[in-house]
Amino acid sequence: MLAPELFDSDDLGYGLVRGEGIVPNELLDKAKLAVANCPEFAIVIKRAEQPTT
Amino acid sequence: MRPPVTDWEIDFDHLDPHWSENLYALWSQLRQTCTVATSQRFEGGAYLPLRYQDIHDIAYDTEHFSSRLMVVRGQKLRVSGMPPVTSDPPEHTPARRLILPPFAPKEIAKLEPRIREIVVSLLDALEGRDVVDASSEFAREIPVLMTTDMLDVDPSDALLFRQWIQALGTDSVSSIEPAMKAGEEVEEYFGRYMRDRRVNPGNDLISYLVQAELDGQPLTDLHIIGTLTLIMVAGTETTWSALGSALWHLATHPDDRRRLTAEPELIPTAIEEFLRAYAPVTMGREVVKETTVGGCPYSRGGQVLLSFAAANRDPARFENPDQVIIDRKLNPHAAFGLGRHRCLGSNLARLEMTIAIEEWLKRFPDFELVPDKPVVRSEGQLHGVKELWVTLPTFAPRHPSLR
Numbered sequence: 001m002l003a004p005e006l007f008d009s010d011d012l013g014y015g016l017v018r019g020e021g022i023v024p025n026e027l028l029d030k031a032k033l034a035v036a037n038c039p040e041f042a043i044v045i046k047r048a049e050q051p052t053t
Numbered sequence: 054m055r056p057p058v059t060d061w062e063i064d065f066d067h068l069d070p071h072w073s074e075n076l077y078a079l080w081s082q083l084r085q086t087c088t089v090a091t092s093q094r095f096e097g098g099a100y101l102p103l104r105y106q107d108i109h110d111i112a113y114d115t116e117h118f119s120s121r122l123m124v125v126r127g128q129k130l131r132v133s134g135m136p137p138v139t140s141d142p143p144e145h146t147p148a149r150r151l152i153l154p155p156f157a158p159k160e161i162a163k164l165e166p167r168i169r170e171i172v173v174s175l176l177d178a179l180e181g182r183d184v185v186d187a188s189s190e191f192a193r194e195i196p197v198l199m200t201t202d203m204l205d206v207d208p209s210d211a212l213l214f215r216q217w218i219q220a221l222g223t224d225s226v227s228s229i230e231p232a233m234k235a236g237e238e239v240e241e242y243f244g245r246y247m248r249d250r251r252v253n254p255g256n257d258l259i260s261y262l263v264q265a266e267l268d269g270q271p272l273t274d275l276h277i278i279g280t281l282t283l284i285m286v287a288g289t290e291t292t293w294s295a296l297g298s299a300l301w302h303l304a305t306h307p308d309d310r311r312r313l314t315a316e317p318e319l320i321p322t323a324i325e326e327f328l329r330a331y332a333p334v335t336m337g338r339e340v341v342k343e344t345t346v347g348g349c350p351y352s353r354g355g356q357v358l359l360s361f362a363a364a365n366r367d368p369a370r371f372e373n374p375d376q377v378i379i380d381r382k383l384n385p386h387a388a389f390g391l392g393r394h395r396c397l398g399s400n401l402a403r404l405e406m407t408i409a410i411e412e413w414l415k416r417f418p419d420f421e422l423v424p425d426k427p428v429v430r431s432e433g434q435l436h437g438v439k440e441l442w443v444t445l446p447t448f449a450p451r452h453p454s455l456r
Contacts, residue, residue, distance in 0.1 A: 001158075012150060013157035013400070039385040040395070 002037060003030040015042070022048070055094075055227065065090045065101055067125065067335070067358060068226050073430040077375060080363050089349045096129045097339075097354035103363050105370035105387070107347040111338060111359055112392040114346070115141050118357060120394060122339035124222055124434060125356040129339075130229045133236065135283035136276055138394060145393060151265055151272075152280060153397055155203075155258060161400040164199070168405055171198050172412045179445065180416075184423055187304070188297035188441040191413070195405050196292035200285065205257035206246060213242070214285050221286065223433040243281040247274065258284060291333045292402045294437020295388075296409055298331035299324065301438040302377060303410075304422050309379050314418040317411055323379035324406050329386035330377045332362035335434040336390065361387040362436050419446050 023031045090101040137148035197211040217235045225232035254260040303310040338357040364387045366374040389396035420443040429440030
């Protein structure tokens with residue numbers, strides 16, 4: 001897995017986003033890497049409307 | 054003897070020897086002039102889309118393209134279904150969910166020690182030999198031993214599996230009789246195990262299926278046997294072909310071999326690139342409703358070669374697709390298929406390949422092709438290397454545990 005800090009999988013093997021899905025700045029590159037490498041185009045990153053500190 | 058192909062654009066044949074020998078050059082050449090090759094050698098006509106986007110769109114379009122046809126054959130053959138791979142919606146989703154849990158990443162991760170044990174014992178058996186067939190003595194045995202392990206059947210039945218897969222797959226393109234006979238034998242074989250595990254359940258996939266329920270009902274015999282047939286077909290020759298290709302690449306690219314030996318942490322990334330560049334599987338579809346994809350018409354009753362291997366070589370999707378770059382960062386390849394039928398054994402295949410390459414390079418960091426032995430490639434809808442004679446230097450360092 002490219003970004004185990006951000007993703008997990010359920011008992012069926014489907015991908016899950018960990019926690020609230022908020023990407024801390026230091027993991028942004030890993031999140032972008034996951035977006036670019038998902039063969040099903042299933043991952044999107046959205047800019048938070050309000051900065052989450 | 055099949056007539057040789059003279060025009061691949063309108064008369065392709067995936068059983069022509071030129072196909073398996075020159076697959077990538079052939080696709081690259083075809084792309085110059087067309088986006089979809091066609092052929093009338095197959096009942097109802099056949100299509101071979103070459104663009105990633107078209108292959109993606111067809112995989113997602115279950116309204117016009119049915120999965121009930123897995124192999125593109127001269128004569129269409131309605132084999133008994135192998136749910137979920139031959140299922141279309143709405144039957145597909147429940148049939149797939151049913152079999153996902155034992156193949157989920159967390160379950161597969163538990164198999165790592167067993168895979169490593171198998172890999173190390175196969176390598177032990179090669180020690181001291183100057184020349185070995187890295188594909189059939191090593192690559193082939195790993196998925197076969199894991200599959201027979203997971204089914205809890207006799208490992209020597211792997212020979213039967215191979216014969217049945219050959220009859221149901223490549224051989225059935227030109228003649229369906231052997232496939233029908235093999236189909237009956239497979240049904241008899243798994244039927245026997247199914248009845249046995251109903252009485253003597255164990256911790257194996259056959260027992261899992263006989264105990265499984267769909268909408269509160271046990272599965273039908275046909276469903277159980279079909280899914281077991283799928284596990285046999287999907288779990289063995291595919292990984293064998295892919296791992297054979299990976300070993301072929303390392304035998305013929307000393308720089309990549311040295312780099313992975315020195316940087317084993319790069320192996321999982323390299324495996325993804327091998328999967329992209331040498332994707333082992335092309336699936337079939339049947340056109341059930343006339344449609345147009347990427348500007349090309351597909352008529353009802355036509356057969357489609359849905360080549361995920363071709364998708365992975367599309368320059369519109371991958372930069373320098375014909376170059377194998379073992380540290381490629383951007384690699385959303387389609388080796389495991391796309392959409393609802395995406396390979397559910399991908400976690401197992403990846404783990405088998407990664408452990409195999411890790412342990413092989415630890416044991417035999419230097420190996421090269423035997424010059425006068427031809428490399429034997431997979432045929433038809435499978436792509437890969439099934440016979441790979443390599444030299445192992447006699448001064449090969451021993452396994453660390455034996456030093």
